[in-house]
Amino acid sequence: MLIGELSRRTGVHAHQLRYYEAQGLLEPGRGANGYREYTDDALLTVTQIRRLLEAGLSTQEIGFMLPCATGTTPDFEPCPELMVTLRARLHGLDEHIDTLTHSRRALNDYIDATERRVSRQYQGCDASAPE
Structure with missing residues (x-):
């Protein structure tokens, strides 16, 4: 899915999604046209990022913790x-x-x-x- 669709489905603005990418929290692929392409897994990742931000964690802390996150809550290993x-x-x-x-x-x-x-x-x- 393209960034606009991910934005629509998660309620997160495209510029925030690009920021998450710049922080190493999201890793979209690139299509032949150079556009960002996200898998369905990105929906879960964005939800996890938003919840962790709501808990007051920095994007640096989230980057450290995200590989251990599971589920939408998220839960952690x-x-x-x-x-x-x-x-x-x-x-x-x-x-x-x-x-x-x-x-x-x-x-x-x-x-x-x-x-x-x-x-x-x-x-x-x-x-x-x-x-």
Whole structure:
């Protein structure tokens, strides 16, 4: 199938498919006319790539893991290197979440402190006084 058909069937734009190819994630053949030609296996590969991207993995990590992927979920054939990569990515996400949680807490503290100051500032005003 040509890139337009693969794009239509997967819902992935052609420029993204070309990017996946440039990253070594997809390997189309070439027809006599020079056009990219994809096998039906490319449908599964694109689905796997999209799911792994949704999990926050980089295309470099996906390139390392894709040969071990099976099915649309994808599932993986277990191997120590794969687990190291997955656990490292999870650890990085946990650290990022901790940083965001700390930032959120600090922003809430600033908002609370500022709102208390505003409240004290207007507390002495009589809202029912005529203008």
